[in-house]
Amino acid sequence: MNKIVSLFCGIIFGIGLVISEMINPAKVLGFLNLFGEWDPSLAFVMIGALVVATPLFHLFKNKEKPIFSSSFSISNKKEIDKKLIIGSILFGAGWGLVGLCPGPAITSIALLNMSSVTFVIAMFVGFYIAKLS
Amino acid sequence: MNIVNFTPVSALTGGLLIGLSVILFFILNGRMTGISGIASNFLISKDNRIDNLLFLVGLIFGLLIYSYFTSQKIEISITNSLFLLIGGGLLVGLGTKISGGCTSGHGISGISRFSLRSIIATMTFMIVGILTVLITNIL
Numbered sequence: 001m002n003k004i005v006s007l008f009c010g011i012i013f014g015i016g017l018v019i020s021e022m023i024n025p026a027k028v029l030g031f032l033n034l035f036g037e038w039d040p041s042l043a044f045v046m047i048g049a050l051v052v053a054t055p056l057f058h059l060f061k062n063k064e065k066p067i068f069s070s071s072f073s074i075s076n077k078k079e080i081d082k083k084l085i086i087g088s089i090l091f092g093a094g095w096g097l098v099g100l101c102p103g104p105a106i107t108s109i110a111l112l113n114m115s116s117v118t119f120v121i122a123m124f125v126g127f128y129i130a131k132l133s
Numbered sequence: 134m135n136i137v138n139f140t141p142v143s144a145l146t147g148g149l150l151i152g153l154s155v156i157l158f159f160i161l162n163g164r165m166t167g168i169s170g171i172a173s174n175f176l177i178s179k180d181n182r183i184d185n186l187l188f189l190v191g192l193i194f195g196l197l198i199y200s201y202f203t204s205q206k207i208e209i210s211i212t213n214s215l216f217l218l219i220g221g222g223l224l225v226g227l228g229t230k231i232s233g234g235c236t237s238g239h240g241i242s243g244i245s246r247f248s249l250r251s252i253i254a255t256m257t258f259m260i261v262g263i264l265t266v267l268i269t270n271i272l
Contacts, residue, residue, distance in 0.1 A: 001161075002161075002162050003183060003187050005157065006162065006184040007188065007190065007191045007194075009154045009157050009161075009162075010195065011192075011194050011198060012153055012154035012157070012191075013166070013168075013188075013192060014191060014192035014195020014196050015147075015150055015198065015199045016148065016149075016150030016154060016195075017195070017196075018147070018200075019143055019146050019147035019150065019199070020146070020147020020148060021143060021144070021147070022147065023196065023207070024209040024210065026209070030138055032259075032262045032266040033263075033267075034134065034263045034266075035134065035263070035267055036135070036266075036267075036270060038134050039137055040139055041138070041139055041140050041143075041144040044144035044148060045148035046240060048146070048147065048148020049151040049155065049241045050245055051148075052149055052152025052153055053156050053159075053242070056160070058246075060159065060160050066162055066163030067160060069162050071163060072159070072163040072164075073163055073165075074246070075165070075248070077233065077250060078249070078250060080249065080253055084232050084253065085257055086231060087227070087228045087230070088228065088232045088253075088254045088255075088257035089258070089261050090224045090225075090228030090231065090232075091224065091228030091229050091232060091235060091258045092228070092257060093224050093228070093261055093262075093265050094222065094225035095236075095262045096264070096265025097221040097265055098211065098221035098225075100225070101169075101237075102225065102235045102237070103192065103235070105222075106168065106172060106193065107193060107195065107196050108196070108209055109193050110193045110196040110197050110200075111196070111209060115211035115213065116209065118215065118218045118222070119218050119219075122219045122221070122222025123172075123223070123225050123226035124173075124176055124226060125222070125223060125226060126222060126223040126224065126228075127169075127172065127176050127177065127226045127229075127230045128176060129223070129226070129227060130173075130231050131230065
């Protein structure tokens with residue numbers, strides 16, 4: 001059942017990225033272009049997601065266990081450390097250069113756009129290098 | 134500042150669906166969604182490998198299903214040089230793995246559970262993203 005849920009949640013997430021046009025880097029770069037021609041849409045995507053996820057998360061987090069799994073796995077990291085800041089700076093720079101973050105990048109593989117496929121391959125190489133270090 | 138191309142209704146609708154996906158993944162499978170985590174763990178870790186793969190396949194199917202049922206042609210525009218695409222991809226892969234999250238993992242899942250770590254990460258990558266676009270526009 002876990003596997004069907006994973007596939008289903010991926011599909012819903014992907015449709016959300018397509019409807020909100022977040023898979024289009026031009027749209028994301030429009031949001032990051034705060035000091036030029038600004039497109040606030042991405043903020044509304046986050047608001048929409050948080051309006052649903054926040055109250056329901058707090059409602060269900062104290063339940064004994066999830067429906068199809070033996071326990072909840074939630075990160076218990078609290079430290080604000082160098083890795084958090086440096087990683088976020090590197091991510092922000094890559095995001096600002098191309099306008100793709102991991103979700104939209106992977107979803108856009110469906111379009112067989114060579115640029116986004118190249119980006120995704122480089123991203124996976126990045127995951128691997130980070131793991132080695 | 135000049136507001137252009139703003140599409141609040143589709144942005145909010147898409148956002149609600151993303152929130153729904155995040156909360157279903159939590160209530161049903163007990164996991165908080167972060168695409169960089171799902172993708173990098175699929176590559177690196179044996180734990181939940183099939184689940185992670187299915188989630189990623191789901192993302193791709195999501196686009197195909199939407200496109201099929203709406204007969205809408207989905208287009209994206211990427212204008213970067215090959216060098217920037219590879220550089221940008223490497224930075225996104227490295228950065229999200231080092232900081233432990235991306236726009237979904239920190240920006241949505243983390244903020245929804247009021248994690249200070251994720252709020253700081255989200256502010257950092259947004260500010261750096263905005264500065265990067267500002268600098269790119271000047272150059």
